[in-house]
Amino acid sequence: MSFDRRVAVVTGGARNIGLATVKAFLARDARVVLVDRDDETVDSAVSSLGVAGDRLIGVSADVSSEESVKALMDRVGAAFGSVSYVVNNAGICTLNLAVDLSVEEWDRVLAVNLRGPWLCVKHALPLMKDGGAVVNIASQAAQRAQRFTAHYSASKMGIIGLTRALAVELAPKIRVNAVSPGTVYTNMIEHEINWRISKGFDSDGEAVKKDWLDRIPMKRFQSADAIAKAILFLCSDDASETTGETLNVSGGAVMV
Known part of the structure; x- marks a missing residue:
């Protein structure tokens, strides 16, 4: 699978799933725009990749801001001329119980997680005249009940709906799909465990991990690399007849 120097824009590209996706695109001859929320984070990630020449640029942007996203895509256009x-x-x-969420907390999560993807597609479209593919990152939280993340779950279910609507509107030149990761073990998971213990919902971090694993048929957490491979598949010509779909990469967790 080669992407023949076509351009990929990856938001949240400085860590975890995003960084794994950037690396996977670079390994398959794409040119990549690594986007994250501040200059320091972006510069550190770009430097760590050690990619020379015009194959990688880093841009800081707030995806919830239309002005910021427009400036991002203007820069991408100036650098590469097109996006695939x-x-x-x-x-x-x-993290919070739904009844304890503030309006500000709810609005911020929905702004980044749902408004952001819509804005990125809206302002990338003028650069996608030759067609291409969009992959939105959903979550198992959109498809199975869990505590403490009602706003996050709502935003990710919204991503699935947005994906389907865009797939209809942008066909036949642009395909739009989603990847729904299961539990990818990152510092965010450690933060959740520590928060649950601090709030008295749980008392043993290892017991929390065991409970999560017991609900995954494959009995393992998912890796960022596995999610990146699914993303690249949906971008590739191998998925040329696939649009409007959500690909679950959850070790089977959404089935139980």
Whole structure:
């Protein structure tokens, strides 16, 4: 699978799934725009990749801001002239019971996780005149009940709906799909475990991990690399007849 120097924009590209996706695109001869929320984070990620020449640029942007996203795509256009792939991976999640969420907390998560992908597609479209593919990152939280993330779950279910609507509107030149990761073990998971213990919902971090694993038929957490491979498949010509779909990469967790 080669992407023949076509351009991929990856939001939330400085860590975890985003960084794994950037690396996977670079390994398959794409040119990549790594997008994250601040200059320091972007510069550090770009430097760590050690890619020379015009194959990688880093841009800081707030995907919830239309002005910021427009400036991002203007810069991409100036640097590369076109875009073939948009991976909407940027996302945030705070933890709280639904009844304790503030309006500000709800609005911020929906703004980044749902408004952001819409804005990125809207302003990337003028650069996608030759067609291409969009992959939005959903979550198992959109498809199975869990505590403490009602706003996050709502935003990710919205991503699935947005994906289907865009797939209809942008066909036949642009395909739009989603990848729905299961539990990818990152510092965000450690943060959730520590938060649950601090709030008295749980008392043993290892017991929390075991409970999560017990609900995954494959009995393992998912890796960022596995998610990246699914993203690249949906961008590739191998998925040329696939649009409007959500690909679950959850070890079977959404079935139980």
